[in-house]
Amino acid sequence: MRSKQQEVVAAYLFLAPFLITLALFFLYATVRAVFFSFTDYDLFNAPRWVGLQNYANLFREENFLFALRNSLVFAAVVTTLQTFGALVMAAVLNQRIRGLNFFRAAYYMPSVTSSVVITLIFLWMYQREGLFNYLATQVASYAPQLGVFALLLIALQIIQVLIERTRGYPARWLDPALFAISFLVAAAATWLLTFLGILLPRDAEVDFTWLQTSQEVPGAFPMALRAPVPLIAIMIQNIFTTIPTFMLMFLAALQDVPKSYYEAASLDGATPAQQFFSITVPSVQPVTFLVVTLGLIGTLQMFDQVAIFGNAVPIRSVITLAYFVYQRMFPGAQLPEVGFASAAAMFLAVLTLLIVLIQRRFIRSEAS
Amino acid sequence: MAQAPARPLTNYHGAQDIERWQARRRWARAGIVYTVMLLFSILFLGPLLFATVSSLKENPLEYPPTLAIPQLSPRNWSAAASLGRAGAGAPLWGGFAPGAEVPFEVTYFVPEGLEATPPAVSVPRRRPGGGLGAVQQIEYAADYASVTPAQEVGREPGGYVDEDGETLTGEVVTYGFRVLYEGDGPKVDRLPVDVEVEERDQVFVSSTLALSRLERRGRVASYDNLAPGALGYTFNNYARVFKEARSITTGRSLFLSWTLNSFVIALAKVVSTILFASMAGYALARLHFPGKNIIFVLILFAQMIPGQVNFISNYLVLRDGIFGLSRLWGQASLLNSLSGVILSGLVGAGAVFIMKQFFETIPREVEEAAMIDGTTQWQRFFRVVMPMARPALGALTILTFQGAWNDFFWPLVVLTTPEDIKTLPIGLLTFRNIYGATGDWGLILAGAVMSALPIIILFIVFQRYFLEGVSYGGGKE
Numbered sequence: 001m002r003s004k005q006q007e008v009v010a011a012y013l014f015l016a017p018f019l020i021t022l023a024l025f026f027l028y029a030t031v032r033a034v035f036f037s038f039t040d041y042d043l044f045n046a047p048r049w050v051g052l053q054n055y056a057n058l059f060r061e062e063n064f065l066f067a068l069r070n071s072l073v074f075a076a077v078v079t080t081l082q083t084f085g086a087l088v089m090a091a092v093l094n095q096r097i098r099g100l101n102f103f104r105a106a107y108y109m110p111s112v113t114s115s116v117v118i119t120l121i122f123l124w125m126y127q128r129e130g131l132f133n134y135l136a137t138q139v140a141s142y143a144p145q146l147g148v149f150a151l152l153l154i155a156l157q158i159i160q161v162l163i164e165r166t167r168g169y170p171a172r173w174l175d176p177a178l179f180a181i182s183f184l185v186a187a188a189a190t191w192l193l194t195f196l197g198i199l200l201p202r203d204a205e206v207d208f209t210w211l212q213t214s215q216e217v218p219g220a221f222p223m224a225l226r227a228p229v230p231l232i233a234i235m236i237q238n239i240f241t242t243i244p245t246f247m248l249m250f251l252a253a254l255q256d257v258p259k260s261y262y263e264a265a266s267l268d269g270a271t272p273a274q275q276f277f278s279i280t281v282p283s284v285q286p287v288t289f290l291v292v293t294l295g296l297i298g299t300l301q302m303f304d305q306v307a308i309f310g311n312a313v314p315i316r317s318v319i320t321l322a323y324f325v326y327q328r329m330f331p332g333a334q335l336p337e338v339g340f341a342s343a344a345a346m347f348l349a350v351l352t353l354l355i356v357l358i359q360r361r362f363i364r365s366e367a368s
Numbered sequence: 369m370a371q372a373p374a375r376p377l378t379n380y381h382g383a384q385d386i387e388r389w390q391a392r393r394r395w396a397r398a399g400i401v402y403t404v405m406l407l408f409s410i411l412f413l414g415p416l417l418f419a420t421v422s423s424l425k426e427n428p429l430e431y432p433p434t435l436a437i438p439q440l441s442p443r444n445w446s447a448a449a450s451l452g453r454a455g456a457g458a459p460l461w462g463g464f465a466p467g468a469e470v471p472f473e474v475t476y477f478v479p480e481g482l483e484a485t486p487p488a489v490s491v492p493r494r495r496p497g498g499g500l501g502a503v504q505q506i507e508y509a510a511d512y513a514s515v516t517p518a519q520e521v522g523r524e525p526g527g528y529v530d531e532d533g534e535t536l537t538g539e540v541v542t543y544g545f546r547v548l549y550e551g552d553g554p555k556v557d558r559l560p561v562d563v564e565v566e567e568r569d570q571v572f573v574s575s576t577l578a579l580s581r582l583e584r585r586g587r588v589a590s591y592d593n594l595a596p597g598a599l600g601y602t603f604n605n606y607a608r609v610f611k612e613a614r615s616i617t618t619g620r621s622l623f624l625s626w627t628l629n630s631f632v633i634a635l636a637k638v639v640s641t642i643l644f645a646s647m648a649g650y651a652l653a654r655l656h657f658p659g660k661n662i663i664f665v666l667i668l669f670a671q672m673i674p675g676q677v678n679f680i681s682n683y684l685v686l687r688d689g690i691f692g693l694s695r696l697w698g699q700a701s702l703l704n705s706l707s708g709v710i711l712s713g714l715v716g717a718g719a720v721f722i723m724k725q726f727f728e729t730i731p732r733e734v735e736e737a738a739m740i741d742g743t744t745q746w747q748r749f750f751r752v753v754m755p756m757a758r759p760a761l762g763a764l765t766i767l768t769f770q771g772a773w774n775d776f777f778w779p780l781v782v783l784t785t786p787e788d789i790k791t792l793p794i795g796l797l798t799f800r801n802i803y804g805a806t807g808d809w810g811l812i813l814a815g816a817v818m819s820a821l822p823i824i825i826l827f828i829v830f831q832r833y834f835l836e837g838v839s840y841g842g843g844k845e
Contacts, residue, residue: 004656010745011657017640018648019663021714024690026670029681036680043684089408095401105831106409110416112827112834113820114774116793120800120816121419124809129431131418137432169389177396244412248835301674304776308797312804325676329683330781338680345677352674 036342042335054343064344066316067324071300071348073227074235074320075355079295082239082246083288089243090250091280096259104251107244115241115304122237123309126210133206140204145190148199152186172271211312228317234305242298246291253287254280293356300352321348416820423605423813426580426592438578439602447577448601455595456555461607462597464509464559468549470595473521474563474575477528479538486518487565487589489545494560494592509559514550518543518563528571540573547594557611558596563589577601605814612811613799615788623815625788626795629706630819633779633791634772636710641768642761644715649723650749654735670717679781682712686782704789708782713772719764726760727753759836766826766833773823792819 039047125131160178164171193199216226303322328341422428424439452462478484491513526540686702702708
């Protein structure tokens with residue numbers, strides 16, 4: 001009996017530093033945020049109870065609606081693309097080859113640096129005279145070459161596969177050996193045509209405004225869910241940084257999948273794409289669930305990029321819920337609207353929990 | 369894609385033949401896989417490397433962007449070194465000191481029918497960039513330098529291809545001049561020089577050191593520093609980060625202060641997290657006590673609630689010095705102090721979760737053996753359990769350091785004034801706000817690269833722990 005009591009005392013002693021931190025900076029803080037969200041408070045005068053007024057006012061605030069729209073679009077697009085991209089990359093990397101560790105490390109490198117560093121670099125590349133516009137200009141100028149190259153590649157591949165088949169070999173349409181030959185020959189032919197001056201690069205100049213613009217991309221979204229161009233710029237940057245992390249999670253799971261599954265499928269004549277959808281995707285289901293959850297939590301709380309893009313973009317096109325809260329708490333010259341900011345923060349917390357719960361239902365039901 | 373043909377192998381190929389055919393496929397497949405992996409590497413490392421290389425450039429926004437950067441040419445390194453030696457006896461970092469005699473040559477192309485004229489050389493009073501450097505008192509080389517008239521030192525026939533692709537014939541003429549520091553005075557960091565010709569058609573070809581930029585329709589060849597020294601030339605932007613960005617009140621280098629602050633916070637957090645997270649994780653994994661489930665639910669919630677919910681109250685708690693506790697050690701408020709950031713982040717719920725998961729995987733038997741020896745709980749934890757936890761602690765150390773080093777939101781809230789108190793990430797935001805406005809990206813990129821350096825070195829050395837950290841973070845639930 002004494003030893004049991006001792007164990008309880010020991011446990012709470014071991015937990016004490018953590019529990020104190022948790023109680024003060026999480027529990028107390030959350031309870032206070034809930035309380036503030038029902039009050040009118042500016043840090044200088046005592047909080048005044050206003051009931052649900054702050055929550056009602058949220059939806060009358062134009063910037064809040066922009067922030068809500070941006071956060072939702074951002075979370076949906078980024079989570080989808082990064083999950084899919086990470087899984088595809090992991091499937092490609094899931095090989096027993098030399099040098100895999102080097103490649104894993106190389107891909108992970110951008111993710112170890114801070115979001116500030118990566119965002120600054122991207123911001124620099126998004127300038128009007130930056131790398132993105134330069135590369136786009138190159139692609140536009142060499143569009144004839146790229147087109148001819150693609151046509152040659154397809155034609156050569158078809159011809160080669162047909163020849164191999166008539167010779168009695170079981171060649172697939174994407175046979176790697178034939179593809180390598182087609183690729184090299186098509187590249188050489190395109191280069192020769194350009195060198196001889198038969199195929200000339202076009203005089204193109206891409207001058208796309210990534211930052212100082214209020215242009216929006218309608219895409220497939222309903223009207224309310226259009227994505228402003230600067231937000232798309234942040235999406236690209238975010239996907240770039242998060243794919244490697246999630247790719248490593250998928251890769252760890254994939255390496256537990258027996259190689260024999262793929263070999264058997266291969267013998268049955270399944271294409272790589274079929275193998276991907278019927279072996280890879282189902283066997284990493286639990287990790288997919290985790291990646292989507294982490295992705296949603298991360299993207300719904302996106303803040304750093306908005307702060308760093310700052311005045312380089314129209315604020316409405318990139319403002320997120322997290323940034324909205326910060327901006328109302330520290331509005332510069334004006335009085336802080338602590339109550340209003342707390343209401344927006346509570347809204348963000350509840351939204352995060354709801355979306356994670358819904359997604360949990362959705363992916364679980366699909367698995368069963 | 370299309371279904372593989374189900375046709376049987378026709379009998380005029382032997383088994384050996386098919387074997388060889390399939391081996392060829394495997395080789396090609398490996399080749400393609402490696403090529404794709406290399407392309408991915410370029411995609412993911414490209415922006416970092418391109419930014420690193422461009423951070424050496426005088427103007428990283430130069431268009432079109434190029435990798436042929438004068439700062440990377442050995443010819444310019446040796447020229448910069450000997451110019452630095454001539455300027456201040458300093459081949460590495462250069463400068464302009466009393467007694468200096470800096471020889472320099474500029475070569476022009478003069479088309480037929482035009483008489484070559486010697487260029488006019490001047491030392492302008494030019495500020496070293498805007499931003500934070502603009503308020504500093506500096507010495508100007510212009511106040512101490514004198515220039516000898518440019519004299520012809522060589523002339524030979526030559527050709528020149530102009531913008532329209534036409535080849536012109538004429539002469540290539542080289543002029544030499546010296547910049548002198550006569551009399552006494554201070555050592556000056558930079559020696560900016562403008563070399564101007566009267567005729568636009570007298571075209572600049574080359575000079576002892578690559579020029580900074582051509583101005584006034586090609587008539588003025590401008591040099592930001594004629595005596596830079598090898599390192600001063602190559603790492604000019606990096607030197608500027610330390611030299612120009614100084615605190616207005618103390619005059620100390622801001623970047624150094626930020627780096628130091630980042631290190632202090634990260635190391636303190638690593639130590640406290642290692643200790644407290646393993647203590648808490650051990651208790652949750654091994655000991656029986658009431659309230660365990662509630663704590664566990666709290667841990668899960670704490671990881672899901674956004675920082676934007678808690679920062680409001682936490683800001684106020686730090687402002688009041690944690691209910692006045694900080695007065696015990698003489699701080700009225702914990703805002704704008706490193707201890708504020710450290711105390712509010714002693715141990716995170718995520719770290720406790722990782723350690724709990726880890727302690728559940730190690731066998732109880734080891735501890736039970738120690739228990740028989742009559743050790744206390746405390747001794748067992750430090751002598752038996754902690755040494756076994758080394759792999760998890762390695763990953764946790766890396767994760768915590770990385771998290772603290774890269775943390776942005778919370779330091780942005782707590783550390784606002786003076787500039788000296790900031791950490792690297794929010795310091796870089798200051799750089800971006802000040803220098804981004806003037807398009808001075810050289811300094812921003814140099815700062816960004818340097819701030820990423822410690823974490824990248826750590827990654828290269830402790831790669832294993834980083835990658836393990838990802839799977840811990842992923843938690844194989």
